[in-house]
Amino acid sequence: MTVTEAEWRDLETPQITPGRSRLRLHPNAPLDVFLSVTHPGHQRMLVLRTDARSADHIVRSVGRLPRAAGLEMNLSAVSRLEYELQVVLTANELREVFNPLVTDVADTVRDAPEAAAALTAAVDRFERWQDLLRSVSRDGLAPEARRGLVGELLVLREHVLPAVDPADAVEAWTGPSGANQDFQLPEVAIEAKASTAKRPRSIRIASERQLDGTGTPALLLALAMLDERRGGSGESLNRLVERIRERLTSSADRAQFDGRLVQAGYLPGQRDMYDEPRYTLRDLHFWHVRGDFPRIVEADLVAGVGDCTYHVSTSGLDQYRATTDEVTELIGGLHA
Numbered sequence: 001m002t003v004t005e006a007e008w009r010d011l012e013t014p015q016i017t018p019g020r021s022r023l024r025l026h027p028n029a030p031l032d033v034f035l036s037v038t039h040p041g042h043q044r045m046l047v048l049r050t051d052a053r054s055a056d057h058i059v060r061s062v063g064r065l066p067r068a069a070g071l072e073m074n075l076s077a078v079s080r081l082e083y084e085l086q087v088v089l090t091a092n093e094l095r096e097v098f099n100p101l102v103t104d105v106a107d108t109v110r111d112a113p114e115a116a117a118a119l120t121a122a123v124d125r126f127e128r129w130q131d132l133l134r135s136v137s138r139d140g141l142a143p144e145a146r147r148g149l150v151g152e153l154l155v156l157r158e159h160v161l162p163a164v165d166p167a168d169a170v171e172a173w174t175g176p177s178g179a180n181q182d183f184q185l186p187e188v189a190i191e192a193k194a195s196t197a198k199r200p201r202s203i204r205i206a207s208e209r210q211l212d213g214t215g216t217p218a219l220l221l222a223l224a225m226l227d228e229r230r231g232g233s234g235e236s237l238n239r240l241v242e243r244i245r246e247r248l249t250s251s252a253d254r255a256q257f258d259g260r261l262v263q264a265g266y267l268p269g270q271r272d273m274y275d276e277p278r279y280t281l282r283d284l285h286f287w288h289v290r291g292d293f294p295r296i297v298e299a300d301l302v303a304g305v306g307d308c309t310y311h312v313s314t315s316g317l318d319q320y321r322a323t324t325d326e327v328t329e330l331i332g333g334l335h336a
Contacts, residue, residue, distance in 0.1 A: 001025055002256045003035065003103045005095075008044060011037040022047065026110040030118050033106050044095075046087040046102040048122055054115035055083035058123070066123065068130045070094040071101070073123065085119055087126060096268040100259030101129050104177065128178065136265045140273040146237055149264050150279050151194025151224035152182050153240050157247075158284065160185075163331040166248050170256050176263035180209040181219070188330040189216040191289075194224040202311040211295040211312075218330050219289040220322055223314075227280040234278030238271060286322040293320055 011021045022036040031050035037043065058065075058075055065073045070091030076084050087105060089098045108125045112118035141149065152175050160169045160183060168185075175182030175192070183190040191210050193203050203223060205211055213219035227234065235243075241261065248254045262268070289295065294316075296308050322330075 002252055002259060003099045004255045007035055011035060012042050015039040025106050029110040030112055031115040033109055044089040046105060048085040048109060049082060050115040052081050052083055055119060057116060058085060058119050066127045066130050068133055073126050085122060097262055100262045103259055132265060136267060140270045141265050145265060147194040147196060147226060149266065150237055150240060152192045153244060154224050154281055155190060155192045155222050157244050159327055160331055161247055163328050166253050170253050173260055176260045185331055187333045188218040188220055190220045190222055192222045194226055196226050196228045200314055202313050205310050205312060208296050208298045208301060208308045211289050212297040213289060221287045221289050223285045225282045227282055228277050230276050232278055234280035236276060236278050237274040286327050287317050287320040288322050
């Protein structure tokens with residue numbers, strides 16, 4: 001479920017007596033998950049409620065629970081037998097960030113195997129959001145991060161959206177959530193890169209898992225070659241976002257897309273920073289990552305080695321080139 005303003009508006013309906021209104025999410029999760037609003041203060045929060053034993057490790061580390069400007073994580077005892085872990089919005093200007101944050105934390109909790117692990121996962125995800133908000137400076141996304149986001153959005157618009165249902169296309173865009181590849185579909189995963197070099201000689205790979213095809217039937221590496229300049233006839237990052245949103249007719253799909261953008265560091269309060277520069281797509285190459293494709297994967301590493309960053313030379317990749325038809329068929333699931 002993607003949390004939107006509609007859910008909060010229902011919860012904020014005035015109550016006669018002080019207290020909290022709540023909406024249950026993910027009834028099959030290993031603990032109770034609620035959206036909740038206090039009355040009369042209308043403070044928004046995500047509430048995770050579980051038994052005292054499952055919360056014991058969080059109780060012992062309560063002094064180290066993460067906090068960020070405008071966002072808090074608190075632990076409170078409901079009774080001798082129950083605890084609540086609360087993710088609380090304390091600054092209204094972060095409402096548009098809070099919705100994808102609580103959606104992400106709630107989904108992470110839903111997928112945990114049991115309650116104690118769900119609480120640990122919730123804390124970890126909240127800390128990841130803290131890191132995101134700290135990494136995006138007052139000047140917005142750094143130039144390299146902007147280009148990377150443009151590259152992912154171009155793959156989404158030019159190849160994924162035309163081949164699958166819009167809801168599935170947005171769901172497949174997993175890069176902002178920290179997944180190993182930027183797109184994950186039933187028959188293919190895609191790692192997307194972008195470059196403004198005239199003839200890119202190499203592609204930077206950020207980890208040993210980005211080009212590891214474990215768990216996916218096929219893996220593609222995409223490179224968007226961009227012309228970047230101020231002014232001109234190209235598209236700004238804002239315009240590219242708008243054109244994708246125009247193709248998402250469902251409000252739920254648009255909400256999920258907006259949430260992905262926030263996770264990528266494209267924050268609502270900074271949109272005026274992205275009218276320049278403008279980008280023109282010069283070419284978009286795809287390669288099959290298979291067989292002897294030059295790469296480093298986790299299985300190749302000796303014990304004690306990890307977090308590898310390396311470059312793949314573009315020379316000699318011609319034998320792995322994927323045609324547009326092959327890319328379309330893989331994305332659309334036509335190759336079993």
